[in-house]
Amino acid sequence: MISIKDLQVSYRLGTRTIHAVDGVTLDIPDGCIVGIAGESGCGKSTLMKAIYGDITSPMHLSRGSITYGLKSAKGRQVTAQNIREEWFKSISYVPQSSMNSLNPVIRIREQFIDFPGTDSNKKRVLERARAYMGKLGLPPEAMDSYPHQLSGGMRQRMMIGLATFFQPELIIADEPTTALDVVVQKDILMLLMELQEEMKNTILVVSHDMGVHYQVTHKMLIMYAGRVVEYGDTDSVFSDPQHPYTKMLIDSLPTIGDDSMRGLMASAAGASGDRAYRVEPILHEVKPGHFVAQVAAAPVAQSVGA
Ligand SMILES: Nc1ncnc2c1ncn2[C@@H]1O[C@H](COP(=O)(O)OP(=O)(O)OP(=O)(O)O)[C@@H](O)[C@H]1O
Numbered sequence: 001m002i003s004i005k006d007l008q009v010s011y012r013l014g015t016r017t018i019h020a021v022d023g024v025t026l027d028i029p030d031g032c033i034v035g036i037a038g039e040s041g042c043g044k045s046t047l048m049k050a051i052y053g054d055i056t057s058p059m060h061l062s063r064g065s066i067t068y069g070l071k072s073a074k075g076r077q078v079t080a081q082n083i084r085e086e087w088f089k090s091i092s093y094v095p096q097s098s099m100n101s102l103n104p105v106i107r108i109r110e111q112f113i114d115f116p117g118t119d120s121n122k123k124r125v126l127e128r129a130r131a132y133m134g135k136l137g138l139p140p141e142a143m144d145s146y147p148h149q150l151s152g153g154m155r156q157r158m159m160i161g162l163a164t165f166f167q168p169e170l171i172i173a174d175e176p177t178t179a180l181d182v183v184v185q186k187d188i189l190m191l192l193m194e195l196q197e198e199m200k201n202t203i204l205v206v207s208h209d210m211g212v213h214y215q216v217t218h219k220m221l222i223m224y225a226g227r228v229v230e231y232g233d234t235d236s237v238f239s240d241p242q243h244p245y246t247k248m249l250i251d252s253l254p255t256i257g258d259d260s261m262r263g264l265m266a267s268a269a270g271a272s273g274d275r276a277y278r279v280e281p282i283l284h285e286v287k288p289g290h291f292v293a294q295v296a297a298a299p300v301a302q303s304v305g306a
Contacts, residue, residue, distance in 0.1 A: 002051065006065075008024075023227060024228050033217045034221055042223045043223055045206065070170065086168075094171070109143040109144055111162070137187075189215065
């Protein structure tokens with residue numbers, strides 16, 4: 001279990017200090033996927049970097065502690081002081097826009113060989129990496145490509161492959177599906193879920209997409225202005241949100257069968273005044289080539305006495 005106690009992480013900007021994470025206390029159990037949501041700038045990435053132990057100026061840990069409950073392969077307790085030595089082994093990070101983090105001028109296979117912690121027998125590493133990438137749905141020749149020769153989805157798969165190659169107990173994925181189309185997004189999320197199911201490790205996923213959180217996570221952490229405003233089992237947070245900000249985030253998620261959306265659709269159509277409507281919205285061409293989902297246009301029923 002990861003235990004975070006009264007964590008404050010700040011940025012020093014000249015004479016000013018911003019507390020990007022402020023007084024966060026929480027326990028993250030082993031073997032679950034935790035989703036982190038909250039508006040831009042609320043401190044999600046800062047919290048993830050602090051957990052990863054990637055604390056470099058102007059960022060600093062101004063208060064509190066993180067304990068990991070992890071042991072290295074050599075049986076040593078992982079602490080905030082030695083966590084860097086465990087990068088990619090016990091803990092790995094898929095950063096924002098990570099698919100663009102591959103070095104563009106060297107082939108992917110070289111990036112695997114240079115990878116921290118790989119053993120000195122390059123041939124053996126490559127064989128293992130090729131087999132692993134095949135398991136992640138990448139063709140064997142993808143390892144011999146330069147990053148620009150692969151699609152965004154393939155590059156993101158590669159990054160997830162790099163992050164999971166040593167089966168770390170903790171993986172932090174900061175917006176792993178941003179900038180991918182919805183089909184590829186789904187594939188990447190399914191891949192993360194399958195890997196977690198197999199490895200039984202803990203994954204922290206930052207995303208702005210509440211639909212992603214609902215589908216993928218076991219627990220949800222909602223942040224606002226550097227603080228955690230709600231944290232609980234995903235089912236409970238979605239079915240019974242308590243904090244107004246969580247309610248707002250969840251209300252912004254349209255769902256099939258959502259009566260409030262139906263009401264909205266109905267009133268929008270009703271407001272036009274010239275349509276009777278059924279409840280199910282249908283795509284209508286309102287202008288040549290311009291479609292909108294609205295309730296079906298049907299002859300307006302004549303009211304009695306009209
Ligand atoms: N390197 C930095 N120097 C100074 N301030 C920073 C730095 N990085 C982040 N901040 C500030 O810290 C606060 C939290 O930023 P952070 O990137 O953690 O938010 P976030 O929730 O991850 O946002 P986003 O969803 O846009 O990625 C913001 O006010 C941001 O401006």
